[in-house]
Amino acid sequence: MTKCKLGDILRIQHGYAFKSENYVDSSEYRLITLGNFADGNSFKYNDEKATYYGSDFPSEFILKEDDLIMPMTEQVEGLFGNTAFIPKTTNYTFVLNQRVGKVVYNKNKVDKYYLHYLLATNSVKKQLEARASGTRQRNISPENIYDIEVDIPDIAIQEKIGRLLYSLEEKQINNNKINTELETMAKTIYDYWFLQFEFPNEEGKPYKSSGGKMVWNEELKREIPEGWEIKKLKEIESNIITGKTPSTKNSDYYNGDIPFVTIGDIRNNMHIVYTEQTLSKEGAETQKNKYIPKGSICVSCIASPGLVGFTTNESQTNQQINSVVCSKEYNKLFLYFEIKDFFKFSSGAKTGNTFANMNKEDFSNISILYPSKEILINFNKKLDCANKLILKNSLENQELSSLRDFLLPLLMNGQVGFKEVSLAL
Known part of the structure; x- marks a missing residue:
């Protein structure tokens, strides 16, 4: 292992200050933002908040496939x-926005995949945190990054x-x-079924277009x-639970076996297979x-x-989350998409251009156009295989993340050899 500073092996290119008045709904260029960094040290598309640029800018801020980026x-x-x-x-090109840096590395001294994981080690993270400035949103400068010491083989x-660890990440990306x-x-x-009313009729034909009876x-x-x-939602499923946070002053209430769901655990996850926080039995039993x-x-x-998202284990949640406990299995997938659409399209869920906070009473009183039991059962059968595969892939990704996190410090510190790990896998 050789000790060096990050400044000996890399440089950081700052992002460009794109002007908001030139943002457009669609163009050839899409801005990279802090929202494109996933919690698991990988890329996240974040399509719902995509920003496109419709004016000229310096070409050096155009990003290429496999360019390595980091948050500043x-x-x-x-x-x-x-x-x-x-x-x-294929449909657009990413461009480097401000508050994001492009990592330009010395290919003779460091492998890009190895560098990707080196920067994610606890040693580097702690040094980054110690050098960051600011209170509400902390910032790090290239000079402070360059000063960080690392050991590399x-x-x-x-x-x-690098290739071994990235092979695990590639599987996650594919999933x-x-x-x-x-x-x-x-x-x-x-x-098709619940907005356009083209669900199959008894003969298997699309209901509306084949003459199914419609009423005003x-x-x-x-x-x-x-x-x-x-x-109302409460008329479809009456058991609606608003979460609560046990006292954070008692450390014995946390770090147990009971998942404690917060907003970050639901984001981009149809099935919640992992939670950042857990409760002990003692903590959960207080509520x-x-x-x-x-x-x-x-x-x-x-917020x-x-x-x-669906829970995959018995859980509790914090107070920012309302949970629908379904007594009828056939309601689950229908309500999942129905509730997502409500928050996406309903004016009742928004105040101006932002979402309004919603209490339990308002949530329970969401109006839903509700079909017959037979249609819902058929809808669940139609999506059963897809839903099970999504869950399977999500569980596999969590196992891969755990394996990567276990191997990362061992490989980076030289505690185990590459050959040993390769044979074990």
């Missing part, structure tokens, strides 16, 4: 040290370690792509399939009425309203 501002705690590779794109060893495509497919089916609904000011009703079973629908209603 800690928007959320723990972001420093995360890096990501720019993915291959021979370049040939770096390449082997995420599959899950995104599967959920998009499921949402398309939901749209005065409340919705539109025609709906005969027999469908407008119901016995806050348990929610496996398969409950967690919905964020404060970042509209995030929706």
